[in-house]
Amino acid sequence: MRTALDAAGYDDIPKNGLYVIGGLAREIGAHPLSQLIEELQLSKQAAGQLVDILVIRGYLNREVDSEDRRRLTIGLTERGRAAATYSQLRVSRWTTS
Numbered sequence: 001m002r003t004a005l006d007a008a009g010y011d012d013i014p015k016n017g018l019y020v021i022g023g024l025a026r027e028i029g030a031h032p033l034s035q036l037i038e039e040l041q042l043s044k045q046a047a048g049q050l051v052d053i054l055v056i057r058g059y060l061n062r063e064v065d066s067e068d069r070r071r072l073t074i075g076l077t078e079r080g081r082a083a084a085t086y087s088q089l090r091v092s093r094w095t096t097s
Helices: 002-007 017-026 033-040 044-056 078-096
Strands: 060-064 074-075
Touching: 002 078, 017 033, 017 044, 017 060, 017 074, 017 078, 033 044, 033 074, 044 060, 074 078
Parallel strands: none
Antiparallel strands: 060 074
């Protein structure tokens, strides 16, 4: 999978980044950062660093929640959705062949 993503131009996704991108692809709308931390079982610091990298590389956007300004939400950018779609297609080809 990693080789196929690299060849498709998604070679800058960090180790756990695909879990984040794939998880967000299944959700509709923004996702609370606190929920991501819980689901990945990462420390706040590690999750924050991972999100920072994915934001800088153009896979995620991060915004302050409109209802609770103390809460951050994350969502996929166009590039993030494209990477998730490509990954899902590769997995489905792999499991059906």
